[in-house]
Amino acid sequence: MITANNAMQNLPAYLFARIERKIAQAQAEGRDVINLGIGDPDIPTPKNIIDTIAASVYDTENHRYPSSVGLLAYRQAVAGWYKKRFDVELDPEKEVVSLLGSKEGLAHVAFAFLNPGDISLIPDPAYPVYNIATLLANGQPYILPLTEENKFLPQFSDIPSEAARRAKLLFINYPNNPTGAVCDIGFFNEAVEFAKSYDILVCHDAAYSEISFDGLKMPSFMQAEGAKEVGIEFHSLSKTYNMTGWRIGWIVGNKEAIEIMGRFKSNVDSGVFQPVQYAAIEALSGPQDSVSKMKMIYQERRDEAIKGLERMGWKIDNPRASFYLWAKVPPEFTSDSFAEYILEKSSVVITPGNGYGKHGEGYFRIALTADKARIAEAFERMYSVLGKVSF
Numbered sequence: 125m126i127t128a129n130n131a132m133q134n135l136p137a138y139l140f141a142r143i144e145r146k147i148a149q150a151q152a153e154g155r156d157v158i159n160l161g162i163g164d165p166d167i168p169t170p171k172n173i174i175d176t177i178a179a180s181v182y183d184t185e186n187h188r189y190p191s192s193v194g195l196l197a198y199r200q201a202v203a204g205w206y207k208k209r210f211d212v213e214l215d216p217e218k219e220v221v222s223l224l225g226s227k228e229g230l231a232h233v234a235f236a237f238l239n240p241g242d243i244s245l246i247p248d249p250a251y252p253v254y255n256i257a258t259l260l261a262n263g264q265p266y267i268l269p270l271t272e273e274n275k276f277l278p279q280f281s282d283i284p285s286e287a288a289r290r291a292k293l294l295f296i297n298y299p300n301n302p303t304g305a306v307c308d309i310g311f312f313n314e315a316v317e318f319a320k321s322y323d324i325l326v327c328h329d330a331a332y333s334e335i336s337f338d339g340l341k342m343p344s345f346m347q348a349e350g351a352k353e354v355g356i357e358f359h360s361l362s363k364t365y366n367m368t369g370w371r372i373g374w375i376v377g378n379k380e381a382i383e384i385m386g387r388f389k390s391n392v393d394s395g396v397f398q399p400v401q402y403a404a405i406e407a408l409s410g411p412q413d414s415v416s417k418m419k420m421i422y423q424e425r426r427d428e429a430i431k432g433l434e435r436m437g438w439k440i441d442n443p444r445a446s447f448y449l450w451a452k453v454p455p456e457f458t459s460d461s462f463a464e465y466i467l468e469k470s471s472v473v474i475t476p477g478n479g480y481g482k483h484g485e486g487y488f489r490i491a492l493t494a495d496k497a498r499i500a501e502a503f504e505r506m507y508s509v510l511g512k513v514s515f
């Protein structure tokens with residue numbers, strides 16, 4: 125019999141692979157499903173980016189193996205974007221590496237840095253990849269609870285020094301998936317200080333840095349004092365330019381860490397298809413008006429969803445960034461039973477909070493990745509099922 129290794133044997137299918145199966149079932153029954161589950165933008169990739177890939181795909185030079193760390197022109201475009209957006213200077217040759225989407229890098233970082241038994245400090249709830257990759261690399265996750273009381277920010281002073289000493293990696297993610305929480309530069313400075321005292325590599329996942337509302341501009345981890353000494357930032361074009369299917373991202377920051385990741389990747393993958401890199405250069409260096417338009421769209425959807433939740437009795441602070449709403453399930457439900465009930469009774473897909481870790485139990489997540497009318501329709505349906513909820 126063919127068997128996987130020990131780490132794989134306990135690995136469930138990825139959260140959204142499981143949810144996809146339930147959606148397929150509901151659709152097979154002929155139901156009109158509104159999917160507010162996975163955070164996959166419904167807005168198309170901007171036309172200037174599509175035009176660029178279309179033209180470069182005919183250039184036969186682009187059909188060969190790309191460089192595994194990315195075209196220099198792509199790395200220069202990333203550095204240029206950081207300069208313009210955050211006033212951060214990066215050496216495109218030594219401080220930037222391309223990724224096949226940031227999920228790829230966030231998973232591989234565990235394999236490049238952890239020895240068996242080394243600790244990764246991982247927020248909970250969180251994007252599942254940090255925890256899963258740590259387990260697959262035979263590392264040991266140490267959970268940092270994100271709660272309403274701590275404003276969904278890990279408390280470094282609560283980490284026992286015994287765990288901190290064994291830690292090699294610290295994962296953080298602001299704007300945060302799934303909670304929608306944000307942080308300020310002060311929090312990034314604290315992370316740098318903490319990491320310096322224990323020789324930990326900070327891995328900041330900045331996937332949502334460009335999706336913020338009400339005029340808020342999110343900082344980059346790289347703006348923190350001393351960030352390059354201890355950290356790297358993962359980013360991607362997926363959310364900023366609606367390019368989730370294109371698979372391109374990057375890491376920037378600490379030279380040693382970037383060299384290690386580049387060397388790791390040169391041994392396990394062969395880089396991003398060059399036309400995708402040229403399209404990404406156009407995205408980062410071309411006109412940015414699509415980004416402001418997208419923010420307005422999400423902000424309107426957020427307001428629609430908040431209105432729908434408040435009508436049913438929820439009180440939640442408007443998330444100031446990301447395209448997620450994170451809310452408590454009604455008292456008589458668990459995360460799973462609520463998500464199932466809502467899918468069953470109203471054909472609306474929401475994500476159970478426990479899919480992001482045990483501290484997500486008792487919550488659900490709504491992704492604003494359907495248009496405003498569909499979101500309104502989803503809340504009408506939920507209202508007719510739930511009515512007024514008391515907490």
Ligand SMILES: *Cc1c(COP(=O)(O)O)cnc(C)c1O
Nearest residue numbers: 225226227251301331360362373
């Ligand atoms: C969507 C997302 C990513 C980006 O994934 P890609 O692989 O770049 O498409 C990374 N981190 C978080 C928290 C996300 O939600």
